[in-house]
Amino acid sequence: MSDGTVLSFCLITGSPDVRGLLRESIAVAFPRATVAEVAPGSTEKLAAHAAVVIDATSDPGAAIEIARRVRAGGGKSAIVLVTRARGEEVATRAAPYGAVEQVELGDVARTLGPAIERALAAGETGSPELAAAQDELRRTQRLMAAGEIALGLQHSMNNPLTAILAEAQLLEMEELSAETRTAVSRIVENTRRLVALVRKLDAIGPKKAG
Known part of the structure; x- marks a missing residue:
C-alpha cells in the first residue's frame, strides 16, 4: 500500500485532441492524481512531477529534445513518450535520458498507466511515487x-x-x-x-x- 502520496503528472503537448485523450487516460488509471499542462517550449520551468508525458505524435525529434531538456534541468521524473507507432529509432534516441517508456496513441487508454508504472520502477525502485502508482493501478484494475x-x-x-x-x-x-x-x-x-x-x-x- 502507498503512504498517501498523491501522484503529480505533467503533460507536454501542443494538440488539444491529444491533450484531452491523455488526460482521460490518466484519469482512468490514476483517478486521484493531479495533472499539470505545460507548453512544449516551457519545459525549463517544470516543477517536480512523478512522470512527464510527452506528445511525440507529430514530431518525435522535438519530443526527444524535450526529454533531454527535462533531464538537463535536473528533472528525475519518469518520462513517457506518446507516439503514432512504436519504433526502435525513437527508443534508441530516448535511451540516454533514462526511465523513458513509449506508448502508441491508438492504444494509450490501455497502456499509459502501466507504462508510467514501468518508467517509475526503472527510475527509482521503492520510491513513494512508485508505490502510489502501483496502489492506484491495482485499485483501478479491481474496479x-x-x-x-x-x-x-x-x-x-x-x-x-x-x-x-x-x-x-x-x-x-x-x-x-x-x-x-x-x-x-x-x-x-x-x-x-x-x-x-x-x-x-x-x-x-x-x-x-x-
Missing part, C-alpha cells in the same frame, strides 16, 4: 474487474426478470382469490426490485463506446 462482472450479471438476468415481471403483471389482471392476488403482487414487487438492482449493476459496468 474494472467488478464492472465486467456486473455487466455479465446484468446481461444474464435482464431478460428472464423482464419476462417474469410481464407474466406476473398479466396475472394481476385476471380474477384471482385474495390469497393468490397477494402472492402475485408480492412477485411483481420483488421482481421490480430485482430489475432496479440490475439497472444499478449496468450503471457500474464498462460503458460501450459511442
Whole structure:
C-alpha cells in the first residue's frame, strides 16, 4: 500500500485532441492524481512531477529534445513518450535520458498507466511515487474487474426478470382469490426490485463506446 502520496503528472503537448485523450487516460488509471499542462517550449520551468508525458505524435525529434531538456534541468521524473507507432529509432534516441517508456496513441487508454508504472520502477525502485502508482493501478484494475462482472450479471438476468415481471403483471389482471392476488403482487414487487438492482449493476459496468 502507498503512504498517501498523491501522484503529480505533467503533460507536454501542443494538440488539444491529444491533450484531452491523455488526460482521460490518466484519469482512468490514476483517478486521484493531479495533472499539470505545460507548453512544449516551457519545459525549463517544470516543477517536480512523478512522470512527464510527452506528445511525440507529430514530431518525435522535438519530443526527444524535450526529454533531454527535462533531464538537463535536473528533472528525475519518469518520462513517457506518446507516439503514432512504436519504433526502435525513437527508443534508441530516448535511451540516454533514462526511465523513458513509449506508448502508441491508438492504444494509450490501455497502456499509459502501466507504462508510467514501468518508467517509475526503472527510475527509482521503492520510491513513494512508485508505490502510489502501483496502489492506484491495482485499485483501478479491481474496479474494472467488478464492472465486467456486473455487466455479465446484468446481461444474464435482464431478460428472464423482464419476462417474469410481464407474466406476473398479466396475472394481476385476471380474477384471482385474495390469497393468490397477494402472492402475485408480492412477485411483481420483488421482481421490480430485482430489475432496479440490475439497472444499478449496468450503471457500474464498462460503458460501450459511442
